[in-house]
Structure formats: C-alpha cells, structure tokens
Amino acid sequence: MQRIEWLFNRRLLALSLGLLIVAGLSAIQTLPRAEDPHLVARIATVLAPYPGATPEQIEALVARPIEQELRTIAEIDVLESTSRQGIAVLSLELSDAVTNVTPVWSRVRDKLSDVAPSLPEGVQTPELLDDRGYAFSIVAALRWTLDTPPNPQLMERYAERLEDQLRQVAGTEYTNRFGVAGEQVEVMVDPLELNALGLSVGQLAGAIEASDGRRTAGEVVTQGHRLTVGLSGEFDALDRLREINVTTQQGQSVKLGEIAELRRGVQDPPSAVALLNGERAVFVGARMVPGQRIDAWVERAQAQLAAFADELPIGLAVEEVFEQASYTNQRLSDVAISL
Secondary structure, eight states: OGGGGGGGOHHHHHHHHHHHHHHHHHHHHHSOBOSSOOOOOOEEEEEEEOTTOOHHHHIIIIIHHHHHHHTTOTTEEEEEEEEETTEEEEEEEEOTTOSOOHHHHHHHHHHHHHHGGGSOTTOOOOEEEOSOOSOOSEEEEEEEOSSSOOOHHHHHHHHHHHHHHHHTSTTEEEEEEEOOOOEEEEEEEOHHHHHHHTOOHHHHHHHHHHTSTTSOOOOEETTTTEEEEEOOGGGSSHHHHHTOEEEOTTSOEEEHHHHEEEEEEEOSSOSOOEEETTEEEEEEEEEEOTTSBHHHHHHHHHHHHHHHHTTOOTTEEEEEEEEHHHHHHHHHHHHHHHO
16 A cells, blocks of 8 residues: 555655656657668669779779679678779679678778779779668759859859758768769860861870870760860869870971860760759758757758858759658657547
8 A cells, every 4th residue: 555655645646747747758859750761771882983994994904803802791692793984883782691781881891992902093992882772851952043044063063062061960971962964174176277287176086085095085076176075084174184285297296275275064965964843953962860850950951051042143042842851740740649
C-alpha cells in the first residue's frame, strides 16, 4: 500500500506528471526528423577524370590499374569499368553477405589513394561516390528574368556562389549543381588572313594539339571558320593559348593571338541543360547531415537563400523549387491525428 500512496498525493502526482510532460516535449523537440530514410549504399561509382585522353588511353592507363587494385577487396561482388573520352567510370556492387558497408568503402578509398601516385600525370584523383543517391533536403533554381536571351555564364557563376553559401549552412552534408553548360574557348580567325599566311583551320588545330600532346584540342568547325577548344590542362588561361607558336607556309613563326581572336564562351551544344517552367535555369541542391531536424535545417537554408537573393544583379532571381520540411511536418501531423 505504501508504494502507491504517492498516487493519492495530489501535489506529488502533479509534479510527476509535469516532469513527464516536460521530458516528452523536450524529447520531441530534439528528435531527428526527415522524410526520407538514410539507406545503406551497397552500390557506388568511382570517377577518374583524365582530360583530353582517348578511350583507349583511359582503358590502358587509368581503368585497368584502378580495377586491378580494387579486385583485391573480396567484398566487391561486381566491378565493371567504362572508358570514355576524358574519364574512367567504374561501377562497384558489394556482396549480399556484407552487412556493414562503411569499413568496405573506407578500404576502397584507401586503395584509390594507393593507386593514385602510379597513374599518369594529369589524371585527377579518383573519387568514390557512395552517398549521392539520397534525396536533397532543399533545391533552388537560378533563373533569367529579363526579356533578353539568358546569360548562361552569369547564371552559372552565381549558381556556384549559391552552392558555396549553402555548403556553409550548419548541418549541410552535400551540395551539387545541375544544368551547368560548361565553358569552352572559341578561336575566331579571318579566312583571308589565314590564306595569306598559307594556313588552314586544321593546321591551327594541329598546332594547338601539338602544344599539349596529352590532350585533344577540341572540335574544328569549318563552317564560319570557328575552332572550338575545350578548357583543360595547359589551356586553362587564354594567355597560354595566345602564346602558342604557329608555323606559316613561308616558315615564319607567329603567335596564335596575333592571327586569331580568343574568347571564353559556353559549350555549344551545352554539356547539360536544366529547365524551370520551360525556361533555362541552373539548379542547386543541398542535403542535410542525417540525424538532424529537417525543419530547423531548412529554416537556416531558407535564411541563406533570402540573403543570397538580395545580392543578385538585375536579370537574375533565385526560386525555391523544393524543401523537405513541409512534407515531413505534414506526415508527422497525419501520424498525430491518427493516434
């Protein structure tokens, strides 16, 4: 009887109930919230860019050494490689017997670090992508608001700035941009001047390619006498391109910058295109670290978006396309009502 006497003590009972309510509310406020679960990644991709290299070079010099190194990990059940122009792509799938994937992916990263020094100069550090299959917590879009044709370079520059700002939001795990067209260098030449020097557009392309034997010079567009050169490697600055020596038919050496106009531009056709309501846009996505409250994180990200919008020049606007917090709150409300 003494054990239940406190139930008849109104003050003690009220105090106990009050403590339980406060503890429950405190737990609810700190409980992690997210709409999508953080699933274990059993499939991953390894990217090893080698700008300008042919698929044959990629296969022999990049893909095979990485593949041989990764095959020493017994937990990898499927390992396939694809060699494309300028990049090696390896797909990995773990065995069904693996229950804890984190140590395996750590060993894969160690193997990639071990093989990196043996790869040819110019190969970028191989990167393991094992955590990019989850939904973004917030997605924003940069769009063009003027009646004039959009300026892709300006949009992409501010999209990169927005990505940097979202990356600085506390609790951000991963960010990425979509719809980035990429840059190229256009070499504009006067056909009459070329003929006077005994040169052709193809010879200019050969001179550029010879200046950087590891990489291709790009595409030669004969109509309109425009030569397109991809930005990579030694050609990351226009000044370097302008200093390339071209030998004329008379044996004279002239600088490329003396006979051609060089300028940066957007890849044509673009490497990627993103549309918002049928209009050109650049999307920026961000994902929060698992185990946090999605509503609190989205509130911080939205504050960053609002501050970023005030910095935009005329012609650009940022629009929130998706945020996960509202969906999560709605589902929690539905659960509470059903209870």
